Amino acid sequence: MGLDPIGYKPWSGERTEHGRRFLVVAESILRHKLRAKWFLALLVIGTFLVHIMPLFIFSLIPHQGLEAEVMRNYMGDGLYFIFEVILVALVCSDLISEDLRSNSFILYVSRAMGVKGYLLGKWTGAMITIGLFTLLPPLAVAIAITATQSGSDYLGSLAVIGQTLLAGAWSAAMLVPAGLAVSSLTRKKTYASVGTFMFFFGMMIVAGIFSGLSQDWSMLNPSEVLYQSHTVLYGLELSESVNRYLLGAMAFLLTVPPMALVYYRIMRKEVGK
Amino acid sequence: MGNGDFSKDGGAEHTITARDVVVRFGNILALDNFSVEVPNGIVGLLGPNGAGKSTFIKTVLGLVSYDSGDVRISGMDPRTDVMAIRDRVGYMPEHDCLVDTMTGLELVTYFGRLSGMTKEDSIPRSHEVLDFVGLGEERYRPTATYSTGMKQRVKLAQAIVHDPEILFLDEPTNGMDPLGREEMLELISRIAASNKSLLISSHILQDMEKVCQHVIIINGGRAITQGPMSVLLDQGRDRKRLQVRGDPKALLAFTDQLRKVREVISVSEEFGQMTIILVNGGPSAPLLDMAKLHGVQVRSYAPDKLTLEGAFIRSVTEGA
Numbered sequence: 001m002g003l004d005p006i007g008y009k010p011w012s013g014e015r016t017e018h019g020r021r022f023l024v025v026a027e028s029i030l031r032h033k034l035r036a037k038w039f040l041a042l043l044v045i046g047t048f049l050v051h052i053m054p055l056f057i058f059s060l061i062p063h064q065g066l067e068a069e070v071m072r073n074y075m076g077d078g079l080y081f082i083f084e085v086i087l088v089a090l091v092c093s094d095l096i097s098e099d100l101r102s103n104s105f106i107l108y109v110s111r112a113m114g115v116k117g118y119l120l121g122k123w124t125g126a127m128i129t130i131g132l133f134t135l136l137p138p139l140a141v142a143i144a145i146t147a148t149q150s151g152s153d154y155l156g157s158l159a160v161i162g163q164t165l166l167a168g169a170w171s172a173a174m175l176v177p178a179g180l181a182v183s184s185l186t187r188k189k190t191y192a193s194v195g196t197f198m199f200f201f202g203m204m205i206v207a208g209i210f211s212g213l214s215q216d217w218s219m220l221n222p223s224e225v226l227y228q229s230h231t232v233l234y235g236l237e238l239s240e241s242v243n244r245y246l247l248g249a250m251a252f253l254l255t256v257p258p259m260a261l262v263y264y265r266i267m268r269k270e271v272g273k
Numbered sequence: 274m275g276n277g278d279f280s281k282d283g284g285a286e287h288t289i290t291a292r293d294v295v296v297r298f299g300n301i302l303a304l305d306n307f308s309v310e311v312p313n314g315i316v317g318l319l320g321p322n323g324a325g326k327s328t329f330i331k332t333v334l335g336l337v338s339y340d341s342g343d344v345r346i347s348g349m350d351p352r353t354d355v356m357a358i359r360d361r362v363g364y365m366p367e368h369d370c371l372v373d374t375m376t377g378l379e380l381v382t383y384f385g386r387l388s389g390m391t392k393e394d395s396i397p398r399s400h401e402v403l404d405f406v407g408l409g410e411e412r413y414r415p416t417a418t419y420s421t422g423m424k425q426r427v428k429l430a431q432a433i434v435h436d437p438e439i440l441f442l443d444e445p446t447n448g449m450d451p452l453g454r455e456e457m458l459e460l461i462s463r464i465a466a467s468n469k470s471l472l473i474s475s476h477i478l479q480d481m482e483k484v485c486q487h488v489i490i491i492n493g494g495r496a497i498t499q500g501p502m503s504v505l506l507d508q509g510r511d512r513k514r515l516q517v518r519g520d521p522k523a524l525l526a527f528t529d530q531l532r533k534v535r536e537v538i539s540v541s542e543e544f545g546q547m548t549i550i551l552v553n554g555g556p557s558a559p560l561l562d563m564a565k566l567h568g569v570q571v572r573s574y575a576p577d578k579l580t581l582e583g584a585f586i587r588s589v590t591e592g593a
Contacts, residue, residue: 008467011436015389018356024386103370111387112359
């Protein structure tokens with residue numbers, strides 16, 4: 001170290017728009033995760049176990065076109081949900097907790113993005129990263145099935161591809177907020193990842209115990225909420241036993257309050273008011 | 274100007290003005306009718322722990338909302354123009370705040386982009402500011418491996434990467450060795466030389482005395498003293514400090530006689546040595562003759578030079 005006899009030089013470039021700066025945070029998260037070997041390993045294993053087999057099976061079996069029910073069942077598979085939960089638990093674990101531990105969030109929120117821009121960036125980064133498992137492979141499966149169909153109703157298949165796009169994005173959107181919320185409750189990423197996994201696992205256990213008393217309790221199971229919400233997104237009929245209000249309430253509870261909690265935690269604990 | 278104003282500063286342009294600002298955290302009054310005018314140049318923000326320095330900086334940055342009063346930064350209101358203000362402001366926090374997993378270069382580039390720089394601009398600019406702060410090949414190492422001095426340099430680099438008009442530096446020399454401190458002060462002076470406003474909060478008053486042109490002293494959520502450093506330190510110009518030793522009775526008689534012929538401001542005694550502060554109003558020969566007459570030994574007779582530390586302690590104790 002040591003100073004060179006150089007003066008301070010001003011910078012005179014053009015600034016980017018405020019509303020787009022959250023994308024820098026999202027890009028950084030994606031780049032950081034893609035450099036992590038554990039993430040790549042998990043993504044490859046998960047894609048192989050969950051997506052590659054259906055891609056071959058559904059493409060090779062003679063079919064008239066891409067059916068919404070086939071896609072709903074494939075995306076409602078238990079293995080798909082388990083891998084998604086593991087990915088959310090690991091990807092989201094350090095997104096808030098590490099910033100709280102290192103105090104680096106102050107560098108974000110003191111810039112022209114604020115707490116909302118910071119959170120939007122973190123959420124978007126997590127969504128894109130999880131989308132590599134929940135969105136891109138199902139889209140590839142849907143396109144492969146469409147490409148090998150024997151029928152001529154390509155418009156109908158295209159509609160299902162669009163629904164798959166929504167279903168894949170919703171799969172990530174439903175679980176990411178809880179991952180971020182748990183991450184904001186601790187300064188250790190290990191606790192955050194275990195906590196997120198246990199949160200979803202605990203809900204599944206409670207739902208399993210009490211669903212014997214009433215079918216409504218099954219709506220506590222996030223896997224069931226995801227399956228039933230996919231049913232809605234694919235335009236299929238919900239079963240009579242499904243309480244539509246509870247389904248809507250659970251979809252809301254898993255997405256909005258966790259993000260509000262993260263916002264509150266940062267404002268309260270770290271910004272100071 | 275607000276409370277404790279000790280001088281006009283010649284109508285200097287003010288980058289930040291706060292009038293009667295009140296900030297509460299529940300029952301705690303963090304800023305109590307806080308009024309300051311921060312001019313261009315290097316301004317020292319001094320005060321004991323919990324005085325309200327960080328709250329003021331967070332208020333200016335729009336991180337903390339104020340209950341009443343008015344704040345302007347380059348004429349803008351942090352309530353309505355918060356994003357525009359933050360683009361013009363750089364902030365170097367006191368505590369560790371670096372992202373451990375990033376290298377120094379990655380971190381400065383990243384926060385440059387978050388301040389509105391494009392990727393193409395932020396990379397060469399980051400190298401430029403890292404060169405400026407004196408961080409060499411270490412910039413390619415993760416910040417988790419940095420020494421305190423290196424961390425302070427990277428914190429400064431991320432604060433200046435987007436070339437802000439106003440810089441808030443919170444304890445910039447904290448934890449640095451003497452050479453590192455000198456270099457940091459040199460950097461601060463160089464930045465200020467390019468027509469920037471720097472607001473520096475620090476407990477190391479010797480450092481502040483070296484670089485600051487203007488001082489604001491805060492206590493109990495109020496600005497109790499503010500004005501140019503030269504005027505603050507010049508307050509002792511018309512006073513002299515006389516230190517004498519001798520028999521207690523002789524010292525008493527000497528001070529009684531002295532009060533009759535000179536204006537005495539204060540008399541204090543410590544370990545048998547009496548310190549008398551008096552107004553500089555006449556030749557020294559009669560005073561020395563008087564001491565000789567009373568059998569008192571004069572140890573020193575010199576202008577009462579006020580240091581920033583002395584001014585700070587006096588302001589805080591008088592304002593308490």
